[in-house]
Amino acid sequence: MGNFNRRVHLKRHKEKFEVGARPGTIAIPEGALKPQIIIYSFNETDLQTTKNCDMKDITQQIKKCSNHTHWIKINGLGDAKLIEDIGTFLGINQLVLEDIVNTHQRPKFDEYEGYVFGTSRIIYFNDDGELVNCQFSGIVKDNIVISFEESHLDYFEPIKIRLKAGKGSIRTAGPGYIFYALTDTILDNYFVVLSELGDRIDQTEDKLYERPDKSIMFDAQQLKRTLIIIRRSCWPERDKINDMIRSESELITKDVKLYLRDAYDHCIQAMDMVESYKEVTSSIIDLYLSMVSNRMNEIMKVLTIISVVFIPLTFIAGIYGMNFSRTDDKGHLIPDNMPELYWPHGYIYALILMFGIGFGLLFVFWKKGWFNKL
Structure with a gap:
């Protein structure tokens, strides 16, 4: 040079x-x-x-x-x-x-x-x-x-x-x-x-x-x-x-x-x-x-995809992380207080739901061709 x-x-x-x-x-x-x-x-x-x-x-x-x-x-x-x-x-x-x-x-x-x-x-x-x-x-x-x-x-x-x-x-x-x-x-x-x-x-x-x-x-x-x-x-x-x-x-x-x-x-x-x-x-x-601007747009696009995928997962994890009690201090059931916390295999169901939403969003982005332009 x-x-x-x-x-x-x-x-x-x-x-x-x-x-x-x-x-x-x-x-x-x-x-x-x-x-x-x-x-x-x-x-x-x-x-x-x-x-x-x-x-x-x-x-x-x-x-x-x-x-x-x-x-x-x-x-x-x-x-x-x-x-x-x-x-x-x-x-x-x-x-x-x-x-x-x-x-x-x-x-x-x-x-x-x-x-x-x-x-x-x-x-x-x-x-x-x-x-x-x-x-x-x-x-x-x-x-x-x-x-x-x-x-x-x-x-x-x-x-x-x-x-x-x-x-x-x-x-x-x-x-x-x-x-x-x-x-x-x-x-x-x-x-x-x-x-x-x-x-x-x-x-x-x-x-x-x-x-x-x-x-x-x-x-x-x-x-x-x-x-x-x-x-x-x-x-x-x-x-x-x-x-x-x-x-x-x-x-x-x-x-x-x-x-x-x-x-x-x-x-x-x-x-x-x-x-x-x-x-x-x-x-x-x-x-x-x-070219710098386009590269920055590509980076922002990747970050946006990651954010869009994890926002609903974070929402689900946030809801079931509130830990409201199902019963009071006398053992009586409290109505409408997250019955899912006591479901058998509830943790597995939550993971399946979260992975399903994540892979579903990635599939939608793939069908739109967003990954081909990265």
Whole structure:
């Protein structure tokens, strides 16, 4: 059954909320990781990779490779000065920089003069079984794509492999295509998470039919909670992709929009899977509660049959257990005082009567088919 029957935890950093703070304030999240920067500079025939960079390396690389497209990959948001320097170097609005470090943003796409900005939610299960829901932010300007991620996890390894292979449009379609490829990779990983959740739902459903217990309800509730988190990412992601398709920015070319329509279809498919899985988990909970209720009804039915059988027997035993005296203290007969107490073999007659009533009631219940339904 795996380890999913324990509570699903949502791993996230604590956000800093400064009430009344100036718009554009860069407040680094508590526990944010130190940035790790890699620059990929490429064109149709060349790919240059520079690791462990700083702001000086970024500016030098861009100037040196002026005929290249640059993907600046930043993992970790724990350096406010670096983010401010990037904003100054590229002329990025302070509100955009604020959205990058405020990692509770919903997926969105915004257009500015000379550049575009977008966010997405990266969702996956880590090695501890925690559901990680972190933010991806990207800026596209001229021949530059800058991506920001909260963790040091290499989430976009498939993009790096495609860049090294140099096939297809990955090197020639411009920075807008790179931004689409990053978004599409995030969507593809939604299907990986949904596939794992689908397997867990099937296992929970099998357990419901084979050996139902109360853990099924808890498992189904945790699965449903996970699906709700994914749903909260899929719905705005669809709107984000739709905004990119309708964008009039030159950075999002017609060819890129063609690919974005395919990504839009993938997003709709993921949303449909989430909704169908939610219905299945709800039906599992309802079915388990119905089975518990039916089981309780069966138990009550058995107890009712036992009570109905023994009520008349208890009534007879109670009557003849009153022990009213047949004669008074002078030996005179007292009229109407239980003459059966002095019958020969009266005890045998009482037992026969009681067994007769008991077996008679059981026969009636059997004829009605009550025992077949227990």
